[in-house]
Amino acid sequence: PPVIHREDYRPFPWRVPTTDLAFELGIEKTRITATLAVERNPDAEPSDRLRLNGDGITAQSVTVDGEAVNDWEMDGPDLVLPLAGDAHTVEIVTEIDPSANTQLMGLYASNGMLCTQCEAEGFRRITFFPDRPDVLSTYRVRMSGPKEQFPILLCNGNRAAEGENGDGTHWAEWHDPWPKPSYLFALVAGDLVANSGDFTTVSGRRVECNIWVRREDLARTDHALESLHRSMRWDEETFGREYDLDLYNIVAVSDFNMGAMENKGLNVFNTKYVLADKDTATDGDFDAVEGVIAHEYFHNWSGNRITCRDWFQLSLKEGFTVLRDQLFSQDMRGEAVKRIEDVRILRAAQFPEDAGPLAHPIRPDSYREISNFYTATVYNKGAEVIRMMRSMAGEERFRKGTDLYFERHDGEAATCEDFVRAIEDGAGLDLTQFRLWYSQAGTPRVRVSHEVAGDGIRITLSQQVPATPGQAKKQPMVIPLRLAVHSKANETTGTEHIAVLTEAEQVFEYPLTGPDPVISINRGFTAPVIVERELARDDLVFLAAHDDDPFARYEALQELAVDHLVAAASGETSEGGEAALVEAFRAILADGTLDDAMRGELMMLPSETYLFEAMAGSGATGTRKADPGAIHAARERLKAAIGSGCAEELDALYDRAEEVAFDDPAGRGARKVKAQVLVYAAASDPAKAAEMAARQYDRADNMTDRQGALMVLAGLEAPEREERLADFYDRYRGNDLVIDKWFTLQALSLHPQVIAQVEALAQHRDFTIRNPNRVRSLYMAFAGNPQGFHAQDGAGYRMIADLILKLDPINPQTAARFVSPLGRWRRIEPKRAALMKAELERIAEADNLSRDTYEQVSRSLD
Ligand code: B3K
Numbered sequence: 001p002p003v004i005h006r007e008d009y010r011p012f013p014w015r016v017p018t019t020d021l022a023f024e025l026g027i028e029k030t031r032i033t034a035t036l037a038v039e040r041n042p043d044a045e046p047s048d049r050l051r052l053n054g055d056g057i058t059a060q061s062v063t064v065d066g067e068a069v070n071d072w073e074m075d076g077p078d079l080v081l082p083l084a085g086d087a088h089t090v091e092i093v094t095e096i097d098p099s100a101n102t103q104l105m106g107l108y109a110s111n112g113m114l115c116t117q118c119e120a121e122g123f124r125r126i127t128f129f130p131d132r133p134d135v136l137s138t139y140r141v142r143m144s145g146p147k148e149q150f151p152i153l154l155c156n157g158n159r160a161a162e163g164e165n166g167d168g169t170h171w172a173e174w175h176d177p178w179p180k181p182s183y184l185f186a187l188v189a190g191d192l193v194a195n196s197g198d199f200t201t202v203s204g205r206r207v208e209c210n211i212w213v214r215r216e217d218l219a220r221t222d223h224a225l226e227s228l229h230r231s232m233r234w235d236e237e238t239f240g241r242e243y244d245l246d247l248y249n250i251v252a253v254s255d256f257n258m259g260a261m262e263n264k265g266l267n268v269f270n271t272k273y274v275l276a277d278k279d280t281a282t283d284g285d286f287d288a289v290e291g292v293i294a295h296e297y298f299h300n301w302s303g304n305r306i307t308c309r310d311w312f313q314l315s316l317k318e319g320f321t322v323l324r325d326q327l328f329s330q331d332m333r334g335e336a337v338k339r340i341e342d343v344r345i346l347r348a349a350q351f352p353e354d355a356g357p358l359a360h361p362i363r364p365d366s367y368r369e370i371s372n373f374y375t376a377t378v379y380n381k382g383a384e385v386i387r388m389m390r391s392m393a394g395e396e397r398f399r400k401g402t403d404l405y406f407e408r409h410d411g412e413a414a415t416c417e418d419f420v421r422a423i424e425d426g427a428g429l430d431l432t433q434f435r436l437w438y439s440q441a442g443t444p445r446v447r448v449s450h451e452v453a454g455d456g457i458r459i460t461l462s463q464q465v466p467a468t469p470g471q472a473k474k475q476p477m478v479i480p481l482r483l484a485v486h487s488k489a490n491e492t493t494g495t496e497h498i499a500v501l502t503e504a505e506q507v508f509e510y511p512l513t514g515p516d517p518v519i520s521i522n523r524g525f526t527a528p529v530i531v532e533r534e535l536a537r538d539d540l541v542f543l544a545a546h547d548d549d550p551f552a553r554y555e556a557l558q559e560l561a562v563d564h565l566v567a568a569a570s571g572e573t574s575e576g577g578e579a580a581l582v583e584a585f586r587a588i589l590a591d592g593t594l595d596d597a598m599r600g601e602l603m604m605l606p607s608e609t610y611l612f613e614a615m616a617g618s619g620a621t622g623t624r625k626a627d628p629g630a631i632h633a634a635r636e637r638l639k640a641a642i643g644s645g646c647a648e649e650l651d652a653l654y655d656r657a658e659e660v661a662f663d664d665p666a667g668r669g670a671r672k673v674k675a676q677v678l679v680y681a682a683a684s685d686p687a688k689a690a691e692m693a694a695r696q697y698d699r700a701d702n703m704t705d706r707q708g709a710l711m712v713l714a715g716l717e718a719p720e721r722e723e724r725l726a727d728f729y730d731r732y733r734g735n736d737l738v739i740d741k742w743f744t745l746q747a748l749s750l751h752p753q754v755i756a757q758v759e760a761l762a763q764h765r766d767f768t769i770r771n772p773n774r775v776r777s778l779y780m781a782f783a784g785n786p787q788g789f790h791a792q793d794g795a796g797y798r799m800i801a802d803l804i805l806k807l808d809p810i811n812p813q814t815a816a817r818f819v820s821p822l823g824r825w826r827r828i829e830p831k832r833a834a835l836m837k838a839e840l841e842r843i844a845e846a847d848n849l850s851r852d853t854y855e856q857v858s859r860s861l862d
């Protein structure tokens with residue numbers, strides 16, 4: 001498959017001012033008549049041929065200006081049509097079988113309904129079209145189909161007309177007044193019901209909002225609808241963005257490759273991010289629903305009104321929209337905890353990506369399959385990059401920048417460069433050097449050292465950006481770091497400064513506020529970097545207990561744990577490390593100034609994936625490899641030490657939290673710390689943990705408590721385990737999302753037999769490889785279970801490779817997502833690395849590999 005380069009961008013020679021689509025809908029046969037008005041694009045190099053993209057479709061007929069033509073030809077999957085004049089009407093008929101569409105791209109069937117997914121290149125599986133984001137067109141769509149099977153017919157924009165055909169079929173006409181690229185097209189036909197609620201925009205427009213689901217799911221849609229209304233209000237207040245149609249439809253489907261899709265006026269969602277009630281969804285699920293609803297809603301401006309010129313600009317809409325949804329959730333739920341959650345995700349998913357064979361800048365330079373670039377780098381690091389601009393500008397000036405961006409580029413297909421320039425002009429920043437964040441991959445490392453000089457402190461910061469594939473040499477980046485200098489002796493906190501590091505090495509001077517200075521740096525995680533500081537353990541303990549920045553407190557604890565665990569896993573002595581951590585934990589458990597939501601965050605040890613990253617490249621020569629077995633063992637030992645060292649405090653915390661009612665404002669925090677207490681008990685006193693967890697499971701009046709308890713039980717060899725797993729299954733049989741949890745918590749468990757258990761679950765009658773949620777619930781969970789995935793004999797690697805090979809012909813997009821865990825082999829100790837690499841090679845040798853999987857595997861082996 002060819003490599004596509006960002007540099008090769010050329011405007012399309014033709015414009016398509018209007019697109020008329022007529023769908024005769026059927027699950028097994030859908031006929032599409034597409035009528036395109038085309039005219040020459042004066043801003044492009046002229047061409048006498050019109051290239052229309054296709055993918056797995058054939059044209060039944062082609063007419064130009066009403067006359068059938070046959071001088072067109074197929075060039076691979078594309079249809080190429082000679083056109084001599086300046087403007088023409090092109091009509092093409094295609095026929096497709098949605099029931100055979102297992103890739104879930106284009107038009108497909110799910111549970112008897114029809115729906116679409118067109119981003120990035122799915123529209124070309126429906127009809128021939130210039131399927132690229134810079135070709136904007138106004139769509140008019142007529143849908144018709146059997147009324148009993150498809151009582152509800154939905155499309156983008158507003159419903160223009162509807163009627164019956166008198167033969168059991170009915171039709172609807174939709175018109176979307178906003179020009180859009182084909183990837184934002186959507187259509188849904190099915191037997192659905194809606195939870196509806198109007199929203200009145202700031203200028204008084206009444207918007208009908210509907211959450212469409214299957215009848216049996218209706219009772220679980222209130223949270224989604226409320227989240228939508230909150231998002232609409234927030235975007236008006238925070239970014240000055242108002243909704244622009246009279247209708248906002250969200251449809252939940254259970255077969256979906258991703259989380260959700262922001263199609264204009266008709267979002268299509270994975271059920272996972274719509275349905276929630278307290279009996280079937282955890283607190284985390286509620287947050288995820290709110291976050292994804294907000295994300296897709298915010299795309300209406302950052303993505304739809306202003307879209308991307310080409311797919312290399314993906315972070316223009318995704319990075320910015322992730323930042324917007326993060327800020328929204330911070331405002332809804334509290335800044336400190338949300339920030340910690342977001343950094344945890346970044347470190348678990350993006351840092352490893354940036355350190356591995358799939359590393360790419362947030363604006364990539366080339367790809368073979370664009371679906372492979374919907375990554376944590378483009379999304380989450382993309383958000384961090386824009387967040388840095390916001391930190392440097394301050395909230396108000398940043399808003400001036402975004403206002404200018406929306407004003408300048410409304411209705412356009414823009415670039416990342418357009419965005420940066422608007423922020424520069426609107427916020428009054430010079431981002432010349434800062435632009436390197438768009439072109440350089442790799443997580444920068446910042447070293448911190450200091451010396452006291454009189455009543456001041458000189459802090460030396462140096463940066464190093466590691467080499468990444470295709471980028472051996474890097475230039476220094478702009479790294480804004482919020483910092484403060486505290487006094488340990490006085491137990492006082494210093495004022496906050498923002499140090500903007502722009503050179504390879506730079507000195508910053510600040511006044512001292514007391515003796516015994518301790519630097520608190522990258523507060524709030526202002527920059528997505530790895531800070532390397534040689535702080536005495538006492539200093540970290542001090543920061544963990546006293547820092548006035550909640551993120552910095554969290555960070556100090558994480559660092560204490562990372563230092564200790566990497567040393568322990570490397571066979572180095574970590575004298576007093578464990579004791580210091582137990583003490584620091586005790587302080588956290590006793591701290592009356594913390595609420596439990598924050599306490600719960602502080603109680604979470606760094607993940608094993610994050611520890612691999614910290615261990616790889618550590619040591620005196622910087623060549624150490626990560627040893628998953630040793631990390632797992634060290635982390636379990638530390639959990640046990642904390643569990644027994646703080647047993648009394650943990651029990652007291654649990655007892656207190658248990659008294660908090662579900663609806664109490666403190667309820668979420670209480671549930672979070674209870675789950676953590678169980679985790680530590682499981683490591684230190686499994687019998688007691690089994691008893692506590694079984695009791696929590698039996699008494700639970702909500703999914704958070706029930707799942708938290710079962711998660712711990714699933715990892716224990718205790719009689720309570722089988723009983724409660726069986727109970728859970730029987731209780732929720734038929735509820736797909738909850739049965740997904742049942743698969744996940746077993747695949748994630750710490751049970752020594754986890755591999756055999758996952759193998760058995762793959763044979764379970766409820767397992768199906770055709771549903772992405774189910775596949776992920778079992779295998780993505782397993783790939784994220786270091787103990788199972790990194791089993792010494794390579795059985796975990798083999799299982800994931802087998803899955804990739806089996807899934808690739810069915811759903812390549814989802815299959816390719818499983819490659820990256822295997823791709824981390826270079827940073828792992830040699831025995832496991834060889835096993836991982838061998839599995840990648842086995843995949844590479846398979847015939848007919850999809851473009852998706854081929855690209856990921858070959859990059860991982862390069
Ligand atoms: N824009 C979609 C991504 C769909 C990509 C499918 N390959 C979801 C989102 O980021 O909102």
Ligand code: ZN
Pocket residue numbers: 295299317318321
């Ligand atoms: Zn998005």
